[in-house]
Amino acid sequence: MTIALLGSEDILAIAGDLWASYLGDEPLPSVAGLVVPEVSATVSVVGEWNGLVVVGTSVRGARLVGSVLLEIDEADLSDGDVNDAFGELVNIIGGNVKSVLPGPSSLSLPLVSAGAVTVSERGAAIVAEAALEWQGEQFEITVWSSIETKGA
Amino acid sequence: MKILIADDSKVMRQIVTRTLRQAGYDGHDIVEAVDGKDAFEKVVAEAPDLVLSDWNMPNMTGIELLDALRGAGNAVRFGFVTSEGSPEMRGRAEASGALFLIAKPFTPEAFRDALDAVLV
Numbered sequence: 137m138t139i140a141l142l143g144s145e146d147i148l149a150i151a152g153d154l155w156a157s158y159l160g161d162e163p164l165p166s167v168a169g170l171v172v173p174e175v176s177a178t179v180s181v182v183g184e185w186n187g188l189v190v191v192g193t194s195v196r197g198a199r200l201v202g203s204v205l206l207e208i209d210e211a212d213l214s215d216g217d218v219n220d221a222f223g224e225l226v227n228i229i230g231g232n233v234k235s236v237l238p239g240p241s242s243l244s245l246p247l248v249s250a251g252a253v254t255v256s257e258r259g260a261a262i263v264a265e266a267a268l269e270w271q272g273e274q275f276e277i278t279v280w281s282s283i284e285t286k287g288a
Numbered sequence: 289m290k291i292l293i294a295d296d297s298k299v300m301r302q303i304v305t306r307t308l309r310q311a312g313y314d315g316h317d318i319v320e321a322v323d324g325k326d327a328f329e330k331v332v333a334e335a336p337d338l339v340l341s342d343w344n345m346p347n348m349t350g351i352e353l354l355d356a357l358r359g360a361g362n363a364v365r366f367g368f369v370t371s372e373g374s375p376e377m378r379g380r381a382e383a384s385g386a387l388f389l390i391a392k393p394f395t396p397e398a399f400r401d402a403l404d405a406v407l408v
Contacts, residue, residue, distance in 0.1 A: 157393035158303060205299045207306075217299070224297045227344070228392045231371025235391075239376050243344055245296070 141237055147266040147277050150232040154225070155270065159204050163268035163275065170267070171274045174198075176253040177222045179230035183241030187263065187281040189230040190253045191222070197273035198222045198248075219248040233279055255280045289407070290317040292336040294327035294353065295369070296345045300392075304340060304369055311399035313407075324348025328356055331364055338407065340390075343370035343377070354384045365406055369394065 152162050173192025181187050193201075202221035203210045223246035234243050265278040291308065295301045301320050308314065319334050321327035325347040331339060339357075341350040348356070354366055368381050373391030381389045388402040 154393045157395055202299070206302060220297050221299045224299050227297070228371040231344075231373075231392065235372055235374040235377075239374060243372060245344060245346060 142233065142264045142279060144264050144266040146236065147229070147233070147264055147279065148268065150229055151266065151268055151275075151277060153232075154228055159201065159270070161270075163270035166267040166269040166274055168265050168267040168276055168278075173252045173276060175218075175222060175248065175250060177226035177246055177248045178253055179226050179246050180244040181230065181234050181237065181241045182244070184239050185234075185237040185241050185281070187237075187279060188253075188255060188260070189226060189233050190255075190276075190278045190280065191226045191229060192252055192276045192278075193222075194273050197270070197275060200271050200273060201225055223248045229277060259283060289338070290319060290334060290336040292319040292321060292327060292330055292334065292339045293341075294321040294324065294339065294345065294350065295342040296323050297342070300342065300369075307394065307396055307399050311396040311403065313399070313403060324350060324353035324356075327353050331357060331362060332360075336364060338403075339364055339366045340369050341366065343368055343372055351380060351384055354381075354386060358385050367402060367406070 155162050174195045175198040176190055176192045178188055178190050198218050199210050199213055202213045202218040205221045206217055227246045230243055260280045261283050263279045263281045267276045293301050293304050305318055319330055319336055321330050323345045343350040350368055365387055367387050368389040371392045378389050387406045390398050390402050
């Protein structure tokens with residue numbers, strides 16, 4: 137029997153801490169698949185455990201994150217500010233996810249891209265996913281694992 | 289006192305600065321560095337009293353920065369502020385001479401717990 141290394145409740149707990157610490161109020165649990173992400177941020181974990189952590193949201197969701205983290209009005213945000221803030225969000229979630237997985241592994245720098253991230257299911261599987269709602273916007277967090285990874 | 293904050297994220301440098309203030313460490317000179325290489329050069333040039341460094345950064349990582357500083361004979365007080373807080377990472381940080389590792393997301397209390405012990 138394979139023991140699950142990570143569940144949606146773990147992701148929600150990590151996200152809850154993150155939002156409470158930096159974004160002022162905790163998000164509400166939501167349902168995955170309600171919206172197609174317009175902005176995605178990813179970090180890779182490579183080593184003993186191999187996989188990808190993805191956070192997707194709307195353009196407004198990413199801009200709200202930037203506005204709150206930088207404490208400036210949305211209108212004054214540059215694209216670089218939004219990418220920096222949303223990338224840091226996935227960096228923190230990815231680092232905390234990595235901490236509960238087998239090591240040693242390395243965490244990549246974050247990447248932010250337009251649209252949804254599609255991972256080929258030929259070589260990877262979803263280990264855990266969670267969705268949350270904050271300020272009326274949906275945030276989806278997905279942890280993909282290489283299917284050759286132990287414990288996937 | 290002069291505190292150098294090394295993080296490739298401008299957002300996180302601002303959050304660290306803000307949290308220092310919330311933890312009661314305001315009124316200090318803050319120097320910012322955008323990666324490990326920039327931090328190494330600014331430690332040499334600015335001689336800060338404390339370095340708060342991210343771990344994963346381009347050009348030179350935080351652990352490479354710490355090892356380079358110690359290799360150059362620089363004993364500046366050094367702590368990590370990173371998204372990775374596993375026992376393995378904490379062990380590596382301590383073995384290289386870091387005084388503490390504050391995991392993101394952090395609170396002002398976490399800063400106080402780490403800094404009160406080393407800023408005497």
